[in-house]
Amino acid sequence: xxxxxxxxxxxxxxxxxxxxxxxxxxxxxxxxxxxxxxxxxxxxxxxxxxxxxxxxxxxxxxxxxxxxxxxxxxxxxxxxxxxxxxxxxxxxxxxxxxxxxxxxxxxxxxxxxxx
Amino acid sequence: xxxxxxxxxxxxxxxxxxxxxxxxxxxxxxxxxxxxxxxxxxxxxxxxxxxxxxxxxxxxxxxxxxxxxxxxxxxxxxxxxxxxxxxxxxxxxxxxxxxxxxxxxxxxxx
Numbered sequence: 001x002x003x004x005x006x007x008x009x010x011x012x013x014x015x016x017x018x019x020x021x022x023x024x025x026x027x028x029x030x031x032x033x034x035x036x037x038x039x040x041x042x043x044x045x046x047x048x049x050x051x052x053x054x055x056x057x058x059x060x061x062x063x064x065x066x067x068x069x070x071x072x073x074x075x076x077x078x079x080x081x082x083x084x085x086x087x088x089x090x091x092x093x094x095x096x097x098x099x100x101x102x103x104x105x106x107x108x109x110x111x112x113x114x115x
Numbered sequence: 116x117x118x119x120x121x122x123x124x125x126x127x128x129x130x131x132x133x134x135x136x137x138x139x140x141x142x143x144x145x146x147x148x149x150x151x152x153x154x155x156x157x158x159x160x161x162x163x164x165x166x167x168x169x170x171x172x173x174x175x176x177x178x179x180x181x182x183x184x185x186x187x188x189x190x191x192x193x194x195x196x197x198x199x200x201x202x203x204x205x206x207x208x209x210x211x212x213x214x215x216x217x218x219x220x221x222x223x224x225x
Contacts, residue, residue, distance in 0.1 A: 002159075002160070031211065033211070033212070033213075035213075042215060042217055042218075043201065043203075043215035044215075045209075045212035045213060045214070048210060048211055048212065055210060055211065056209070056210030056211055056212055058209075058212050088156055090158060092213075094211070102146075102163075103148060103160060103163040104148065104213060105160060106150070106157075106158040106159075106160070108156075108157050109156055109157070109158075111156070
């Protein structure tokens with residue numbers, strides 16, 4: 001158990017809908033990362049938050065957004081869903097101190113299926 | 116962006132055999148991690164190893180940063196070692212994001 005929790009574990013929805021994925025980082029970690037794993041794109045970085053502020057952005061679609069709340073949990077919002085958004089979405093966390101080499105710990109993932 | 120290449124893409128071993136998985140990367144990195152994705156999809160940290168050698172039980176890893184590669188050794192493999200092994204690197208110009216290779220899919224048979 002990495003200490004990172006994600007809910008829900010599975011999500012089935014229809015095209016055009018909006019969903020919210022939730023992540024709680026390990027105790028004491030200030031950084032949260034979101035990654036998407038799909039069959040055709042592999043594991044890709046989406047976005048990172050550090051202590052409530054966006055720090056880095058990767059291949060995140062405009063239909064997707066995220067935020068990190070004062071209690072450090074994070075939510076990833078996916079809207080106008082398309083079939084191709086079906087994937088495993090991971091949240092990871094790390095201590096997040098500036099420019100320190102550190103390990104990212106991954107949660108169990110949320111498996112999203114868009115029908 | 117940085118390229119991360121893993122080899123071999125697929126590997127089938129008999130229980131008890133040893134194996135070496137390789138990760139090549141195209142530029143200098145701040146961070147390198149090895150993960151095991153089990154059949155249930157969970158990503159498990161194996162090593163944080165931007166340079167040097169580490170060992171953890173039957174697994175060990177070596178990263179030669181100057182030559183831009185890392186190796187993961189699995190000795191006396193067990194069926195529970197089956198799954199996909201990923202190498203991921205953090206490039207100085209990509210913030211803190213991990214860039215993943217495509218993985219090595221390992222099947223250990225009884």
